[in-house]
Amino acid sequence: DIQMTQSPSSLSASVGDRVTITCRASQSISSYLNWYQQKPGKAPKLLIYGASTLQSGVPSRFSGSGSGTDFTLTISSLNPEDFASYYCQQSYSAVTFGGGTKVAIK
């Protein structure tokens, strides 16, 4: 099984901050990496697929990069509605999610 390790598991940030979340795969997964946002009590929402392609309707302050084993989700300027949990997901071999990153208000 491919393991996905996200870091940090949580962070505190202020509105307007640049936030970076990383995801590392236990083996190369090419660009088969997706990012989701989940708010409390809600279903996850797709933000980015294929490591760097923004899903339709997702604000451009979200971006993704990386390939192979190391990936990054960046929020260029944190908005109040961005306080949520974020998950990476690999789809190279079956499916595995990362452990999640909770972005909280500082």
Added chain:
Amino acid sequence: EVQLVQSGAEVKKPGESLKISCKGSGYSFSTYWIYWVRQLPGKGLEWMGRIDPSDSYTNYSPSFQGHVTISADKSLTTAYLQWRSLQASDTAMYYCARRDYSASRNDYNDYWGQGTLVTVSS
């Protein structure tokens, strides 16, 4: 409009059976795989398995193989997740999600159901 609508919350006792549903609408149901994802209280997302509604081919995570059954009825545009004998540790939110894929065959889940909360308690 694409929608996945899941059945309502369930409260069950250990050892009981359960089948929850996920009804797709607004798209060709047979064309897109359905995934099931578990979320334990306060925890992260876990992939359970998936089904191709066109032929009911299934694929399970090793962590869930043998404990749950995924099925689908394409005539009803509905996928199901079933337990024969629930345990307290099955208490969780369960989500279904539609699988789409990019030109490079990267799978992703673009639409999700609202979730079904399953509580197992004596």
